[in-house]
């Protein structure tokens with residue numbers, strides 16, 4: 525059974541829990557709610573331009589912004605008051621852009637209210653906030669509101685027409701298009717999404733990222749499965765507690781969605797809350813998109829440096845420490861980028877196979893590459909490296 529289906533109770537989470545989430549964050553946009561606050565240290569330098577109201581109404585549990593790069597397009601899921609977006613705006617700079625998505629009009633109102641002040645302080649405006657559900661990032665809820673006002677739903681025929689309208693909006697003017705984002709962020713929101721929507725949620729994160737992009741997500745996880753009774757408690761659910769993913773299932777959700785290079789970059793040792801002996805703590809996970817695509821043979825190999833005897837990647841390869849493992853061109857490139865940088869030695873063939881001549885490669889075989897394959901069977905050079913730079917004693 526897949527990780528997203530292992531908590532049957534999450535599949536029947538009651539509509540009141542969703543309503544509780546809406547009501548609670550609508551209120552928390554107006555009046556700071558201390559119970560929703562999990563203390564986080566953000567880089568002070570980025571807080572200077574952010575208005576106090578936004579800093580105070582912080583309902584996050586971690587800081588994924590160190591994984592944002594200058595010039596990138598960033599999407600923040602469940603942007604709340606906008607603090608993460610305003611931090612990311614400074615990291616990406618005037619050439620980058622930041623989009624916050626939230627389904628709560630009051631939170632959107634709070635975030636948007638301060639956009640002109642932040643833009644004035646920065647000297648550029650590169651942040652916008654959009655109205656949508658993070659498990660359905662194609663559907664623009666503002667556009668849907670226009671449809672509904674023009675064609676209110678009064679009967680089943682109206683309902684069917686609405687479904688067609690939704691599909692049209694998703695297709696023709698998606699809230700967040702495919703492959704359009706470099707970095708997806710989120711801070712303490714995924715746990716609020718209903719169990720039955722979680723597979724879509726991860727599929728959506730994957731869809732909007734371009735190949736080579738990454739998701740950096742801070743969220744609350746549990747160390748044990750949460751009993752149904754606690755999940756059905758609207759107060760505990762909306763308080764970012766009992767909707768928490770179990771920590772192993774959280775990581776597996778990224779695997780199931782097709783990510784690679786998935787890393788727990790931060791895991792608080794102390795729980796934020798403990799309920800009936802179950803510990804709830806903040807983690808930050810970073811996951812990359814880009815292992816999909818054709819496998820082409822270009823006679824390349826990699827050597828895993830250690831320290832483990834062997835490692836498996838998210839694409840089904842096993843790398844034995846110190847051995848020349850044959851890889852396709854895609855894997856060869858992937859293993860030289862983050863998060864694998866420095867773990868492998870990359871071995872190019874002596875005679876390069878041009879990309880246009882490369883043949884398909886059976887990537888799953890995890891075979892070794894004979895050095896003769898790399899160098900060419902006719903290669904028989906004998907080379908002594910010049911020693912004019914040596915001091916005669918210690919030099920290799």
Ligand SMILES: C[S@@+](CC[C@H](N)C(=O)[O-])C[C@H]1O[C@@H](n2cnc3c(N)ncnc32)[C@H](O)[C@@H]1O
Pocket residue numbers: 545549560581582583584585601602603604605606607608625626627628631656657658659710711712713716717764
């Ligand atoms: C715990 S707050 C975190 C806010 C913000 N990320 C921060 O760090 O302060 C959760 C936010 O996610 C929003 N939210 C909850 N479920 C959502 C969903 N399914 N789609 C979009 N936004 C959602 C809420 O409206 C709220 O603004």
